Amino acid sequence: MADNDHFQDSKLLSRPLDPSSTRANALRRAINRKHGLQLKDIHDLHSYSISDYTFWLDLWEFLGIVSSVPPTKVIEPGQKPYLPRWFPGTRLNYAENLLSRSDDGVAIVQARETGSVQNCSWRQLRLRVTEIAGGLRAAGVKIGDRVAGIISNSIDSVALALAVAAVGAIFSCTAPDMGSSGILERYRQIQPVVIFAETEVMYAGKVVGLVPKVTEVANDLRKNGLRGVVLFPSVLSGKVPHHELTDCVSIEDFIKKGKDIPMVFEQLPFNHPLYILYSSGTSGPPKCIVHSAGGVLVQTMKDLALGFNMNRDQTYFQYTTTGWMMWPYMISGLALGVTIVAYDGSPFYPDLREFLKFVDKRGVSVLGISPRFLTEVQGRGIHPLDLAPFDCLRAVFSTGAVLTPPMFEFAQQAFGPNVHIASGSGGTDICCGFVGAILSEPVYAGEIQGKSLGMAVEIFDPEGKNIEHTGQPGELVCTRPHPSLPVCFWNDKDGEKFRKAYFDMYPGIWRQGDFIVRNPKTKGLMILGRSDGVLNPSGVRFGSGEIYAVLERSFSNIFEDTLCIGQRRPQKDKDERVLLFVKMRNGLKLTNEMKAQVKEAIRTGLSIRHVPAHIFEVADIPVTVNNKKIEIAVKQIVSGTALKPSGTVANPESLELYRKYFDLEGVLAAESGNAKPKL
Numbered sequence: 001m002a003d004n005d006h007f008q009d010s011k012l013l014s015r016p017l018d019p020s021s022t023r024a025n026a027l028r029r030a031i032n033r034k035h036g037l038q039l040k041d042i043h044d045l046h047s048y049s050i051s052d053y054t055f056w057l058d059l060w061e062f063l064g065i066v067s068s069v070p071p072t073k074v075i076e077p078g079q080k081p082y083l084p085r086w087f088p089g090t091r092l093n094y095a096e097n098l099l100s101r102s103d104d105g106v107a108i109v110q111a112r113e114t115g116s117v118q119n120c121s122w123r124q125l126r127l128r129v130t131e132i133a134g135g136l137r138a139a140g141v142k143i144g145d146r147v148a149g150i151i152s153n154s155i156d157s158v159a160l161a162l163a164v165a166a167v168g169a170i171f172s173c174t175a176p177d178m179g180s181s182g183i184l185e186r187y188r189q190i191q192p193v194v195i196f197a198e199t200e201v202m203y204a205g206k207v208v209g210l211v212p213k214v215t216e217v218a219n220d221l222r223k224n225g226l227r228g229v230v231l232f233p234s235v236l237s238g239k240v241p242h243h244e245l246t247d248c249v250s251i252e253d254f255i256k257k258g259k260d261i262p263m264v265f266e267q268l269p270f271n272h273p274l275y276i277l278y279s280s281g282t283s284g285p286p287k288c289i290v291h292s293a294g295g296v297l298v299q300t301m302k303d304l305a306l307g308f309n310m311n312r313d314q315t316y317f318q319y320t321t322t323g324w325m326m327w328p329y330m331i332s333g334l335a336l337g338v339t340i341v342a343y344d345g346s347p348f349y350p351d352l353r354e355f356l357k358f359v360d361k362r363g364v365s366v367l368g369i370s371p372r373f374l375t376e377v378q379g380r381g382i383h384p385l386d387l388a389p390f391d392c393l394r395a396v397f398s399t400g401a402v403l404t405p406p407m408f409e410f411a412q413q414a415f416g417p418n419v420h421i422a423s424g425s426g427g428t429d430i431c432c433g434f435v436g437a438i439l440s441e442p443v444y445a446g447e448i449q450g451k452s453l454g455m456a457v458e459i460f461d462p463e464g465k466n467i468e469h470t471g472q473p474g475e476l477v478c479t480r481p482h483p484s485l486p487v488c489f490w491n492d493k494d495g496e497k498f499r500k501a502y503f504d505m506y507p508g509i510w511r512q513g514d515f516i517v518r519n520p521k522t523k524g525l526m527i528l529g530r531s532d533g534v535l536n537p538s539g540v541r542f543g544s545g546e547i548y549a550v551l552e553r554s555f556s557n558i559f560e561d562t563l564c565i566g567q568r569r570p571q572k573d574k575d576e577r578v579l580l581f582v583k584m585r586n587g588l589k590l591t592n593e594m595k596a597q598v599k600e601a602i603r604t605g606l607s608i609r610h611v612p613a614h615i616f617e618v619a620d621i622p623v624t625v626n627n628k629k630i631e632i633a634v635k636q637i638v639s640g641t642a643l644k645p646s647g648t649v650a651n652p653e654s655l656e657l658y659r660k661y662f663d664l665e666g667v668l669a670a671e672s673g674n675a676k677p678k679l
């Protein structure tokens, strides 16, 4: 493949924000003044940020992190060479930093698909956090205890996360749609002392009763140290429904018990655990990724303030459940005085148009969505600007999967030329971005604008050689430590699971598992897919994202979703073959003519070697609970590996649809009517 083939779509979409008006520029100038440097622009600032660890102290000061013992030192060696200790000796509290205001302005807008909207002021938020923290203390929750949630996105769930942090406990949560086995796979490992749970929620117009699930989970976890359950009232009736759970109270009774306990923000080391998030492994139990309070605070504030230029006049609406890392990511906006939107429900119910009008009406400045959301807007023929002016909207941030060049272009047209379309990658493992938005840099279709400050991102070939200047794709690696490296995996005593997950392929260097390429001309970055899903027919290595880009450009009106994987074949002389699975829109049927058109579009858009060997219609595409397509599990299934899906798969039954493709020849024979009768 020629060097720049990945960038044939590199179309300039929008002009940058004046660099002198950005917060990143203010940081650059502050660093120049403080250290007598002459950093000229964001690129110089990035070079400084990955060459001198003092950058993190500069950032600390710039962000105004609140601490009772301020840092005197940035970094010192830790137990492992790749896991240093950050800001040793410092004492701070995450929740104290997030409760950055106490006025009557709006801190959280809570919205539900039912149309109900409730504002929570900074003053009310502080009070609610104090009440829940009092309840936690009255219940005997101590520093380092685990507190877990099965909760929807709401004012109370945000207040709960802050209250847990205030008392120094460790918070972990799943969305209410996770099945009981998925919840237990997680919480049996971390052994929470208290669980906060919803009792009745709504999703896509359906009332979902949670009492049976919560009862099953609680009864199981009692064997593992669970002391009690706190129930949130039904989002419909406002009351706790009938249940037969023992050792449980309603949230209102819970806080009554701690009524007179004053708020104390425990002052804890920078590395003190804040959240436990979970890897989205689709087979086997998820890994419990422990993140530090200081690391999450500094990194998420950095991304929001310097990547998105957020400030206290703005509103950040990240569409997310409480189970995805984008939830804590959004919550950190509070530390910048930003108003956040806690939305619960489907964006497509009762109507995607209503959701878009809500975004405009609430004056959202940064909207976080996924490529899937944009595909739906496009597939349903919706033109957002016909619905509302989106006057306040400054950036649309798509994450969770690759945002292909056609989707960048669509998003730009959809929201207008003044909106910055951004994508990024990082995720659960670091609770921030490795690469992401730089609002002062031009946007090219399909390209992430740059490496995040402080992140020493490079692109490696399999031998560990940096190939980022060649225009060839490779592994996204990070060659220096940064503050939100996970503290550890829970229960991984010798740290071996942790080392294997990130530092195995290139000893001492973090491998993220993304297949990435850099445009030598624009310096923009493009994620081509997950690196373990790289397609490799006839020795050409490419990412599924390249195929999705072609499909989204020309076929989004007929395909609701697609999945492209490589099938390994047992015969040594046979190459991997590329299979494309498509889920049709609105009852359409996949015809031979459509298949031929798809193959032709891929051949002309990419190359003959990218053309899938076969295209099949399937009833469903497997996705994780965070709505990410599951390629690896399907690749394993069609290559003959027996696989037991984990609770991370949102629609595990869909995986069954792919088993028959292990006998691909049999499927093809059946399709052509030549199936041999089974004896």
Ligand SMILES: CC(=O)CC(=O)O
Residues within 6 Å of the ligand: 325, 326, 399, 400, 401, 424, 425, 426, 427, 428, 432, 433
């Ligand atoms: C920032 C991200 O990378 C989010 C994700 O994809 O999980």
